[in-house]
Amino acid sequence: MSKLAPSILSADFSRLAEQIALIEQGGADYVHMDVMDGAFVPNITFGGPVVKSVAGRTSLPFDVHLMIERPELRIPDFVTPQTEFIVVHQEACVHLHRVIQQIKDLGVKAGVALNPATPVSTLEYVLPYLDLVLVMSVNPGFGGQKFIPFAMDKIALLADIRKKKGLDYVIEIDGGVNLSNAAAIKNAGCDILVAGSAVFGAADVPERVREFQAILK
Numbered sequence: 260m261s262k263l264a265p266s267i268l269s270a271d272f273s274r275l276a277e278q279i280a281l282i283e284q285g286g287a288d289y290v291h292m293d294v295m296d297g298a299f300v301p302n303i304t305f306g307g308p309v310v311k312s313v314a315g316r317t318s319l320p321f322d323v324h325l326m327i328e329r330p331e332l333r334i335p336d337f338v339t340p341q342t343e344f345i346v347v348h349q350e351a352c353v354h355l356h357r358v359i360q361q362i363k364d365l366g367v368k369a370g371v372a373l374n375p376a377t378p379v380s381t382l383e384y385v386l387p388y389l390d391l392v393l394v395m396s397v398n399p400g401f402g403g404q405k406f407i408p409f410a411m412d413k414i415a416l417l418a419d420i421r422k423k424k425g426l427d428y429v430i431e432i433d434g435g436v437n438l439s440n441a442a443a444i445k446n447a448g449c450d451i452l453v454a455g456s457a458v459f460g461a462a463d464v465p466e467r468v469r470e471f472q473a474i475l476k
């Protein structure tokens with residue numbers, strides 16, 4: 260069984276709590292929060308104050324995806340009682356092992372994201388310390404982009420390494436996920452599927468979450 264983390268990037272920010280209530284109603288597993296700084300990626304979304312204001316308005320755990328430079332300066336801003344994962348980008352961290360430790364010392368599970376062009380091998384030495392690996396299946400910065408097929412190879416490789424080395428990180432995919440490719444992604448060994456436009460673009464959001472969950476169960 261795989262899990263669904265709808266991304267609020269495609270939600271109506273003017274009524275964020277209501278939008279999150281819709282995915283909770285449909286049975287989503289996490290709220291995926293895309294934090295963008297206009298530097299690491301060409302777009303700006305929101306920061307710690309928004310994440311903190313949503314905490315307590317839902318019982319869903321938070322999966323915080325930091326698409327920001329120097330994340331080590333900001334990580335504490337995203338720690339709330341509901342923050343389960345904080346995910347930083349491999350490409351944004353000069354001292355990746357130290358940043359992973361920083362997240363864990365705050366009592367939060369640590370994840371690292373890989374841009375499409377970044378090989379899995381860059382994580383070789385830190386995989387034993389990770390709770391989650393996020394495979395980007397689009398170049399980060401925007402919702403609604405097309406799924407890059409070679410992300411599937413990375414999922415399979417990460418699942419294979421996990422088995423061979425007896426590790427226990429969860430594998431997440433983000434970008435271009437929809438009802439048509441969800442089954443194949445799950446079958447490749449992915450544990451958490453992020454979906455933004457495919458969830459919040461639906462006329463009936465709770466029903467769309469249920470449609471995903473029927474595929475992922």
Ligand code: DX5
Binds near residue numbers: 324403
């Ligand atoms: C992209 C973000 C994604 C985005 C996915 O930079 O990290 O989480 O919301 O959006 P869709 O599902 O529309 O590709």
Ligand code: ZN
Binds near residue numbers: 292293453
């Ligand atoms: Zn994301």
